[in-house]
Amino acid sequence: MKLSTKGRFAITAMMDIAIHERSGPVTLIGISERQGISMSYLEQMFAKLRKGGLVEGIRGPGGGYRLARRPDKISVANIIDALGDTMNLNRLKQHPSDSEEELPLTERLWQEFDQKLHDFLDGITLDEFANHPEVQKVMGKPDLRQHRARHHFIFDNAA
Structure with a gap:
């Protein structure tokens, strides 16, 4: 048995929100960059996830998406059901x-x-994924892109 690509991407995107929404709404661009999912694909999925009552869109500067329910109240089955992507x-x-x-x-x-x-x-539930020890270990590491950018800036200013 195999979960469809659409289902896997939706679960991945929802996990991304569960992990990153602590610092505010999560943008689709951020999810796309972190997870390697195309923007058009994310837009299609999020329309269904929003209709399914799993995410809420926040408009305006600093906007994005957040979970419509607590992560311990959203199951993997809820995500698949919202997509209409039954297995x-x-x-x-x-x-x-x-x-x-x-x-x-x-x-x-x-x-x-x-x-x-x-x-x-x-x-x-999403909560189980977001609090998984491996996820927490990765979340504790600095973002390598920010790390490289910081060092590049330091070297440029030193000259």
């Missing part, structure tokens, strides 16, 4: 050799599997 395995086509009698049973099994998977993803 419904019922869409898998049955082999033409499957008999008519087997089809309903097989569909019921896939539906049960889908529900268990959805329940599992519903138990994983």
